[in-house]
Amino acid sequence: MYDLMIIGGGPAGMTAAVYVARKKLNALLLSKDVGGQVNWTLGIENYMGYQFIEGPELIHKFEEQVKKFPLEMKVGEGVSNLSRINGGFEAKTDSGETYQAKAAIIATGKRPRPLNVPDEEKLRGRGVTYCATCDGPLFVDMKVAVIGGGNSALEAVDDMVKIAEHVYLVSLTQLTGDQILIDKIQAASNLTMFLEHEVVAITGEKLVDGIKIRNLKTKQEKGLEVSGVFIEIGLMPNSDLVKGVAALNRIGEIEVNCNNEASVPGLFAAGDVTSVPEKQIVVAAGEGAKAALQAHRYLQRLS
Amino acid sequence: MYDLMIIGGGPAGMTAAVYVARKKLNALLLSKDVGGQVNWTLGIENYMGYQFIEGPELIHKFEEQVKKFPLEMKVGEGVSNLSRINGGFEAKTDSGETYQAKAAIIATGKRPRPLNVPDEEKLRGRGVTYCATCDGPLFVDMKVAVIGGGNSALEAVDDMVKIAEHVYLVSLTQLTGDQILIDKIQAASNLTMFLEHEVVAITGEKLVDGIKIRNLKTKQEKGLEVSGVFIEIGLMPNSDLVKGVAALNRIGEIEVNCNNEASVPGLFAAGDVTSVPEKQIVVAAGEGAKAALQAHRYLQRLS
Numbered sequence: 001m002y003d004l005m006i007i008g009g010g011p012a013g014m015t016a017a018v019y020v021a022r023k024k025l026n027a028l029l030l031s032k033d034v035g036g037q038v039n040w041t042l043g044i045e046n047y048m049g050y051q052f053i054e055g056p057e058l059i060h061k062f063e064e065q066v067k068k069f070p071l072e073m074k075v076g077e078g079v080s081n082l083s084r085i086n087g088g089f090e091a092k093t094d095s096g097e098t099y100q101a102k103a104a105i106i107a108t109g110k111r112p113r114p115l116n117v118p119d120e121e122k123l124r125g126r127g128v129t130y131c132a133t134c135d136g137p138l139f140v141d142m143k144v145a146v147i148g149g150g151n152s153a154l155e156a157v158d159d160m161v162k163i164a165e166h167v168y169l170v171s172l173t174q175l176t177g178d179q180i181l182i183d184k185i186q187a188a189s190n191l192t193m194f195l196e197h198e199v200v201a202i203t204g205e206k207l208v209d210g211i212k213i214r215n216l217k218t219k220q221e222k223g224l225e226v227s228g229v230f231i232e233i234g235l236m237p238n239s240d241l242v243k244g245v246a247a248l249n250r251i252g253e254i255e256v257n258c259n260n261e262a263s264v265p266g267l268f269a270a271g272d273v274t275s276v277p278e279k280q281i282v283v284a285a286g287e288g289a290k291a292a293l294q295a296h297r298y299l300q301r302l303s
Numbered sequence: 304m305y306d307l308m309i310i311g312g313g314p315a316g317m318t319a320a321v322y323v324a325r326k327k328l329n330a331l332l333l334s335k336d337v338g339g340q341v342n343w344t345l346g347i348e349n350y351m352g353y354q355f356i357e358g359p360e361l362i363h364k365f366e367e368q369v370k371k372f373p374l375e376m377k378v379g380e381g382v383s384n385l386s387r388i389n390g391g392f393e394a395k396t397d398s399g400e401t402y403q404a405k406a407a408i409i410a411t412g413k414r415p416r417p418l419n420v421p422d423e424e425k426l427r428g429r430g431v432t433y434c435a436t437c438d439g440p441l442f443v444d445m446k447v448a449v450i451g452g453g454n455s456a457l458e459a460v461d462d463m464v465k466i467a468e469h470v471y472l473v474s475l476t477q478l479t480g481d482q483i484l485i486d487k488i489q490a491a492s493n494l495t496m497f498l499e500h501e502v503v504a505i506t507g508e509k510l511v512d513g514i515k516i517r518n519l520k521t522k523q524e525k526g527l528e529v530s531g532v533f534i535e536i537g538l539m540p541n542s543d544l545v546k547g548v549a550a551l552n553r554i555g556e557i558e559v560n561c562n563n564e565a566s567v568p569g570l571f572a573a574g575d576v577t578s579v580p581e582k583q584i585v586v587a588a589g590e591g592a593k594a595a596l597q598a599h600r601y602l603q604r605l606s
Contacts, residue, residue: 011351014351015351015585018348018349018351019349022348022349022436022439022440023462024465024466045321045325046321046322046325046592047352048314048317048318048321048364048365048368048588049350049352049353049361049364049365049368050352050364050368051367051368051371058352061351061352061353061354062351062352064354065351065352065353065354068354133325133596136325137325155600155603158603159326162327163327178604180603180604181603181604184603257561258560258561258579259580276561276593277562277596278592278593278596278597280589280592280596282318282585282588282589282592283589283592283593284589285351285585285588285589286583286585286586286587286588286589286590286592287589289349289581289583289585289586289589290579290580290581290586293436293580293581293583294581297458300458300461300483300484300487301481301483301484
């Protein structure tokens with residue numbers, strides 16, 4: 001039985017791993033992949049210490065740092081289920097293996113809800129992005145489309161009208177975000193809204209060059225030339241593994257308190273899978289460190 | 304009147320500055336210095352992205368990153384007082400200048416409580432350290448002294464007995480930390496405790512080579528050869544500027560909720576000055592980003 005299992009290999013899980021390894025805990029990191037969403041990030045200007053770095057390069061640096069320590073890491077082992085056992089937790093992986101530990105940190109992240117339209121996957125990281133805060137400043141003076149009608153789409157629009165040459169907002173419904181945000185963006189002179197429209201395709205060979213949209217009422221289709229497509233229709237937390245074990249909020253995120261404790265003693269969580277609202281690399285790293293130090297304190301006090 | 308003032312120029316304040324600048328807020332950063340406690344950190348192995356980096360070098364990288372953005376920065380301007388005014392806050396600096404903003408982020412950090420013994424200041428960062436979690440792994444197989452008798456000292460001892468050749472614990476009083484930690488450290492074979500002893504001097508030319516201690520009862524003095532001295536007698540939050548404005552906890556830290564909001568609308572705080580228990584660079588950076596994004600959201604919703 002390990003002291004601690006870390007489940008997830010993105011910024012939160014890897015930071016937790018470094019902190020835990022430095023405490024010489026007998027720990028195991030299990031993850032489907034290394035880097036998670038960061039692998040899809042076009043360029044990062046807001047991870048402190050690097051003025052500009054590509055997602056995969058930053059992840060490589062994190063991974064090297066983890067590997068400096070003698071911590072057991074099993075990559076390619078997604079955890080499908082975590083259950084409580086006497087004295088701790090048991091993880092069952094996709095391949096059917098089981099691992100046990102006295103405490104666990106869940107850092108399985110989120111996955112963006114995709115539009116599921118042609119060429120979206122191919123152009124991911126090539127103009128298709130799922131995070132305006134992360135990637136917005138890379139589209140200075142370009143034309144972009146923001147897809148969605150809720151708060152995150154409206155916040156993205158409010159940011160992008162200051163940065164981009166022109167912003168198209170495409171929403172399946174009328175706007176559903178806060179009125180104050182709706183009022184604010186309607187004042188922008190470089191915004192065109194297509195409400196009750198759907199996106200039917202994203203186009204481009206190596207980089208995005210446009211989108212095709214359809215009016216839901218008239219069924220009329222229209223092409224828009226854009227270099228960036230911000231898909232802001234929500235993210236899905238990878239929290240299925242703890243369903244029934246830990247409390248989740250209404251959007252499926254693991255509820256944590258300020259100390260990264262989930263609703264079960266010995267269970268901690270960090271990063272995008274949690275109820276912490278900011279989904280940012282530096283925040284996930286900070287939360288991973290907090291979760292690791294809290295888990296260490298929990299184990300120090302176990303008799 | 305600025306949209307936002309950031310007070311403090313350590314990891315939390317500088318990260319907040321980058322996030323705020325990317326949101327194109329009209330913001331001002333005021334700070335006594337750049338880097339805060341990180342300037343005194345011997346070497347950093349747990350800031351993700353750098354396997355090993357000296358404190359001043361990391362701070363230089365942070366500073367360059369902030370300066371890439373058109374954000375106003377006044378360094379050398381410590382803020383002695385922050386007060387509420389109509390529509391926001393007013394900061395008064397040590398030099399008597401005043402600045403006003405609709406919202407403020409306090410990131411003024413902490414300062415370690417010093418022993419106030421000869422040569423402590425001279426040998427700071429040269430074997431004298433105030434953070435076992437940060438610097439402990441640098442003293443592998445060396446002799447070290449931990450000064451203090453509370454939980455942070457005991458946690459430092461528990462860490463260091465696994466790393467160092469020998470650990471001396473020197474405390475003015477009997478141990479005051481949790482019993483479970485006391486039990487745990489007493490099992491270590493490489494620990495010698497000097498309770499009811501005071502440290503009268505730290506010695507060494509360029510690097511620490513020892514400490515001199517005195518038995519409080521017998522007044523007998525004794526020298527101990529050590530390469531590292533971990534002073535764990537507490538830290539003092541730099542929160543005087545908001546006394547009477549924001550709620551502080553019993554040790555003087557600014558009380559924040561999970562969203563980095565202090566007790567007053569529009570006032571946010573991040574990093575070591577807050578009630579967040581983990582005092583780590585990566586945590587401060589993460590909290591700075593959270594505070595900045597929350598402040599941005601607050602300003603977006605101001606009419």
